Structure formats: structure tokens, C-alpha cells
Amino acid sequence: MVTNEELTNAILRLEKAQEKTDEQMKKTDKQIKALSQNIDGVNKSIGLEVEEFFYSSLKKNPTIANVNFDYVYQNDKRNLRGKTQEIDILLENGNHIAVVEVKNRVSQNSIDQLDKIMDNFYYFHRDYEDYKLIGALAGKIFPKHLQTQALKKGYSVITQQGDHIEQINPK
Numbered sequence: 001m002v003t004n005e006e007l008t009n010a011i012l013r014l015e016k017a018q019e020k021t022d023e024q025m026k027k028t029d030k031q032i033k034a035l036s037q038n039i040d041g042v043n044k045s046i047g048l049e050v051e052e053f054f055y056s057s058l059k060k061n062p063t064i065a066n067v068n069f070d071y072v073y074q075n076d077k078r079n080l081r082g083k084t085q086e087i088d089i090l091l092e093n094g095n096h097i098a099v100v101e102v103k104n105r106v107s108q109n110s111i112d113q114l115d116k117i118m119d120n121f122y123y124f125h126r127d128y129e130d131y132k133l134i135g136a137l138a139g140k141i142f143p144k145h146l147q148t149q150a151l152k153k154g155y156s157v158i159t160q161q162g163d164h165i166e167q168i169n170p171k
Helices: 004-060 108-124 144-152
Strands: 071-080 083-092 096-105 132-141 156-161 164-168
Touching: 004 071, 004 083, 004 096, 004 132, 004 156, 004 164, 071 108, 083 108, 096 108, 108 132, 108 144, 144 156
Parallel strands: 096 132, 132 156
Antiparallel strands: 071 083, 083 096, 156 164
């Protein structure tokens, strides 16, 4: 049989052990938070690097869907009536306007995001209402099945091949 004193001592030991565990969990939480911030920073840096690569490439050869463009803009951001639209790269020539969504790794969400940008483009860019709109998705890592899906939706596919880009246009 366990005495009251032994039971009390066991409870005290458990409380001390729980305090140590709580302390260690707080330290671990801080480490995870710091690591998450570092990873987020690395991901943002990679994303900016990929955007800069495609922007520089399109500036050298401003052609999408066999249409030549005169102007190439980076990071177009519009706010209208509480809504916001951001476009990674915008190309314009007086008759056509091209929207390029850039991703390090293209996913289904990337295609959905481009769909939304295209659907709302003229809402945010009324000055281009008479222009023909072209959509393109650029990615460093761009799985074949997503390339096929983007092409079926009528989007041009732009990929990184070494130090240059390759483009596949919808039929």
C-alpha cells in the first residue's frame, strides 16, 4: 500500500517533470517559428529569382503566342473598390496584352490563380478593354500534365531550359 507521503512526492515529481516538458515545448515552438520564418524567406527569395529570370528573358525577347510586344512590365498591382489584382509580368503592344503568372513550382493552384486573373483582368485594367488578352504560365518546375492542362485552357506554357526559356503555345 502507498502512503500519503509517497503519493504526494510522486505528484510533486510529476509536476516538476511537466514544468520541464512545458519549458522544452516553449523552446521547441520558438525554434520551429524561427525555422519557418527562415524557410519562408528562402521561398520568397527563390520566387523573386525565378520571376526575375522570366522577366529578363521576356524583356530580351518579348514574344508570347507568336505575338511580339513593345513593352514588358513587372509586378503590376491594381486596387479597385477594395479588390486587388497582382500580375507578375505584363506585356503590351497596342493591340494585345499578355499576362504571365510566374511560379517556381507550378501546381493546380497556379492554373486556378491564372484563371482568376484572366477572368478579372478587364475589371482592373479598363484601359486595355479593346486589346486581345493572352494568358501564359511560366514555371521553373512545370509538370507535363499541368503543361497539357494549361495548353488546353488556351494558355502559353513557358519553362526554363538551362539559361533560356522555351515556350509552347496552344493550338
